[in-house]
Amino acid sequence: MIKPIHQYQIAISSIHEKQQERFFGTKIIFVIKGAATIWMDAQQLDLQTDDLLVVNRGVDHTISGSKDSQVIVLKIVGNFFLSKYPQYFQFNFECFSREIDFGKEKAIEELRRYLAEMVIAELSNHENFKLEIESNLYQVMLLLTRFFKKPIVNQIENEVPDERILKVIQEIEANYYEPLTLNEMAQKVYFSPSYLSRYFKKGTGVGFVQFVNQVRLRHSIEDLIYSDMEINQVALQNGFSSGKNFSHCFKEYYHVTPTDYRLKNQVTRKNDDNLEDQESSPLELTEVLLLLANYCDNFEQSSHATSNSVANLSIDVERESAAKELPYASYIVFIGELKELLKKHVQQQVKQAKTDFRITYIGVKNLLSENTILTTIETDEIVPSYSPYDSADLVLDFIYQENLSLFVYLSYHEMEENQGDYLLKLKAFIAHAIQRYGREFVNRWRFMYYHKEWDNTVAKHHEMYYLNVVALLKGMVPSVKIGTFLPFSDKTETIPASQQWQITKQHEIDFIAFHANQNEGIDFEQTNEVIFNTAQNYLIKKTSSFKKFLASHHMKQPITLIDWNTLTGETRFTNGTFFRGALIMQAIFDLSYEVEGLGFWINTESHEKNQHSQSINIEGMELFHFFNGKRPVYHALAFKERLKGTLIGQGVNYLLTENCDGYQLVLINCNPFNPRLSVEDFFIQRRRKEYYVQIKGLKEGIYQVKRLKFDREHGALYSKYGEFNSQYGVDHEMMDYILRNSEPVLSVGDEEIASQWSFYEYLDFNAIHFIELKKVSKE
Incomplete structure (x- = not known):
């Protein structure tokens, strides 16, 4: 059944077959890709890309399109048009973009823009999308009545407006x-x-x-x-x-x-x-949106309907809830195999990260791999001059000197061929580490029994392997912490049958690890913003659901989120263009209240090497890109760790702390939307926000104010890469320039604060503005 149109209808479709219609209102056909043919009034009109045609009320017409056609159709019901324009029935609209009078080109361009913006708003389904659509609808009606109306002569529809x-x-x-x-x-x-x-x-008549x-x-x-x-x-x-x-x-x-x-x-x-039953073919919505953006970009400055107004942000310190401690979580930085830390640039990255924020553990996989622990060579020496642990010792020396600890994956799949042999190698390695570095150092290590998610392994195998590992390690280092990875589905709130043993043997488990990836289940073909807004809190929701499941089975172990991610692009290009600093910082801050540990990857190279795939890996958070370039995760984590004192104010878009030196204010503009749309400025212009910030209750005095701005133009690595328009790589000079200019922008000023402090702040989408107020001591 065809849904009735009460006032208007805007749609976009790919028309492959002929469709016949008569509409009692005004219909606009706009081809944005391919070609279309219209038959009406005993003539054939051929429309190409960019062509626009108005079909008047009651006119029989048939339309067909090329296989790649993408056509916008706007229908305005006659009585609705009449209610806004009383002379509606006295005129028809003559508008075919190929046959317009000289001087009306601008009006045609504006019609294209308004139609494109209507479709974008309809597909995006954002908070004000209906207002945007109807605002543009009135602009379309105004253009038609001003530039394209023609009086009806001797036509039966020359009605008076009654x-x-x-x-x-x-x-x-x-x-x-x-x-x-x-x-x-x-x-x-x-x-x-x-x-x-x-x-x-x-x-x-x-x-x-x-x-x-x-x-x-x-x-x-x-x-x-x-x-x-x-x-x-x-x-x-x-x-x-x-x-x-x-x-x-x-x-x-x-x-x-x-x-x-x-x-x-x-x-x-x-x-x-059957023409009546034909449907338009489905379209790649993101492709359509990018095509539509071309009609909007040229009019960005003149588009007032979508411009953002100033929002008030009032903070009254005295009325805020009671102060609370800032959240804390241990940070695990994964490097892949232990030998990765033999690389000079990886060591530099670890040192730099340790300087800017806390690192507790270095996460490693395949601990006993022959790439790190060398094959034993026969020798006739009484005291061997060669050790299979020589390479491993170089890495452990670095970890020991930096006062870090190991977080070791013990994979079921490393043990399944011969667990006895695996345990002997593990025992020998632990004994060597204790002898070389002391029991106190090894006691700080953590071991996690890991397996592939939702595999069909028999439960008794997991239980046996894990308990054997516990017996070995606890026998050598009684206080060492040994935990498990627990696959958990937040949709069904269940774990695999093969992992039920973790419930019955929970007294043998010191901590529990899990995964959470916000991008799981997201259809990047969708443009409905409700979908992406709902997904924004996925990490906290899954964590809460996981903790609830553990509590229902009386499992009180601390939990560690080892692999996780916020919303991001699924290709390298959209992953780079979709700036997400605020999303990351908010996630780190909120998760730090819920988990004992958070996992990160040291760099893109190590992460992708561990994946063994040619596609981009979006199942983890990387601190560095190639060539020591800091990714947004790095800066977001550094901002979170820069916070000190107590939290005295918190809202959707701000954090306020107080410390012995003064205050820290963090402003964020979280905007979860389809990352594919971040490649066009049109889609992000309305996501920028300007705040009028008013803070009451700060202690009076003179403050030195530091402002750190971090957004896609100030500190984002990918935008700096984009400034070099060459396909042939970067040399040292270019790379040094990129690294120097991929830092948050710092500005400094002085403020005398009395009863209240107020200012305007303009934030790009997913931007972080970190403001420090350091009170000046009186002489």
Whole structure:
């Protein structure tokens, strides 16, 4: 069933087959890709990309498009247009972009823009999308009435603007195939039949019966052209009393008999070609949105409907809830295999990260790999000059000197071939580490028994392997912490059958680790912002659901989130263009209240090498890109760790702390939306926010104020890469420039604060503004 249109309808589709329609209102057809052909008023109009055509009310027309066509169609219902423009029925609109008068090019461009913005708003479904659509709709109607109207001469629809006549016309259009009488219509509008007859003719220029016959004749055209019905059947189906009456009226109006008209115009249709049931093909929405953006970018400065107003942000320190401690979590930085730390640049990255924020553990996988622990070589020496642990010792020396600890993956799949042999190697390595570095150092290590998610391994194998590892390690280092990875589905709130043993053996488990990836289950073809807004809190929701599951089984172990991610692009390009600093900082801050540990990868190289795949890995957070470039994760984590003192204020878009030196204010502009759209500035301009910030309750005095701005233009690594328009790599000079300019921007000033401090702050999408107020001591 076709959904009725009450005021307007905006849609975009790919039209592969012919579609015939008659619409009692104004219809605009706009081709944004491919080509389309329109048949109407006995002529064929060929539309190419960028072409725009207005079809007037009641005009029979047929449209078809090329296979790659993408066509916007806006329908404005007649009585809705009439309610806004009383002269609507006195005019038609002549608007075909290929045949416009000189001087109307600008109006055509504006029509294209408004139509494109309407579709973007409709697809995005953001908070104000209906207001945007209707604002643009009125602009479209205004352009039509100002630049493209043409008076109707001797047409039956030259009505006066009267709602009662309009009601009669709508009744006729809706029920033309039924017997219609003047008496019946007069009752509907509370007129006498004689008065309605005079009133109707005055308003339309024709009598009631003549009008009804002409509406029926227009509808009969479709049956004559597209059906094989007998003439008598066509007559009866369209409301005529007989074939004779139909033929008489038809010849009088069209100057040709129905039979001759059919012979000249009939279209042969395929047996299964049902025009009424055809649907437009689905489109790649992100591709469409990028095409639409081309029509909007040139008018960015003149678009006032989508500009953002200033939002008030009021903070009253005295009215904020009681102060609380800042959240704390241990940070695990994964490097892959232990040998990665033999690389000088990886050591530099670890040192730099340790300087800017706390690192507790270095996470490693494949601990006993021959890439790190070398093969034992036979020797006749009494005291061997060679050790299989020489390479491993170089790495452990670095970890020991930096006062870090190991977080070791113990994978089931490393043990399954020969666990006995694996345990012997593990025992020898631990014994060597204790001998070289001391028991206190090894006691700080953590071991996690890991397996692939939701595999079909028999539960008793996992249980046996884990308990054997516990017995070995606890026997050598009694206080060492040993935990497990627990696959958990937040959708079903269950764990695999093969992992149920963790519930019964929970007393043997010191900590529990899990994964959470916000991008799981997201369809990047979607443009509905509700979907992405809902996904924004995915990490906290899954963590809470996981903790609830553990509590239901009386499992009170601390939890560690080892692999996780916020919303990001699924390709390297969209991953780079979609700036997400605020999303990351908010996630780190919130998660630090819920988990004991958070995992990060040291750099993109190590992360992708561990994945063994050619595609981008979006299942973890990387601190560095290639060549020591800091990724947004790095800066977001550094900002979080820069916070000190106690939290005295918190809202959706701010954090406020107080410490012995003064205050720290963090402003964020979190904007989760489809990362594919971040490549066009049009889609992000309305996501920027300007705040008028007012803070009451700060201690009076003079403060030195530092402002650190971090957004896609100030500190984002990828935007700096984009400044070099060369496909042939970067040299040292270019790389040094990128690294120097990929830092948050710092500005400093002085402020004297009395009863209140107020200022304006403009934030780009997902930006972080970190403001420190350091009180100046009196001499």
